[in-house]
Amino acid sequence: MAHIDIEEARKQFERIDGDGDGFITAAEFKSALAQGGDWNVTESVAEAIIKSRDLNGDKVLSFDEFWSFLNK
Ligand SMILES: [Ca+2]
Numbered sequence: 216m217a218h219i220d221i222e223e224a225r226k227q228f229e230r231i232d233g234d235g236d237g238f239i240t241a242a243e244f245k246s247a248l249a250q251g252g253d254w255n256v257t258e259s260v261a262e263a264i265i266k267s268r269d270l271n272g273d274k275v276l277s278f279d280e281f282w283s284f285l286n287k
């Protein structure tokens with residue numbers, strides 16, 4: 216994965232976090248991917264992706280979890 220700096224990551228995170236509550240839900244993730252042209256991602260796929268990155272098990276992605284996902 217290409218290197219990304221924390222400022223760029225924060226911009227991406229804010230773009231995905233549609234309601235601006237500081238957490239990315241599966242629905243927000245799905246619509247962000249759809250906007251990026253990836254219409255094949257269903258809600259259950261988005262949920263699975265979130266789940267695989269979700270470190271504390273609350274079913275949403277915080278910025279820290281998003282950041283560690285980008286840096287894997
Ligand atoms: Ca949100």
Ligand SMILES: [Ca+2]
Binds near residue numbers: 274
């Ligand atoms: Ca979480």
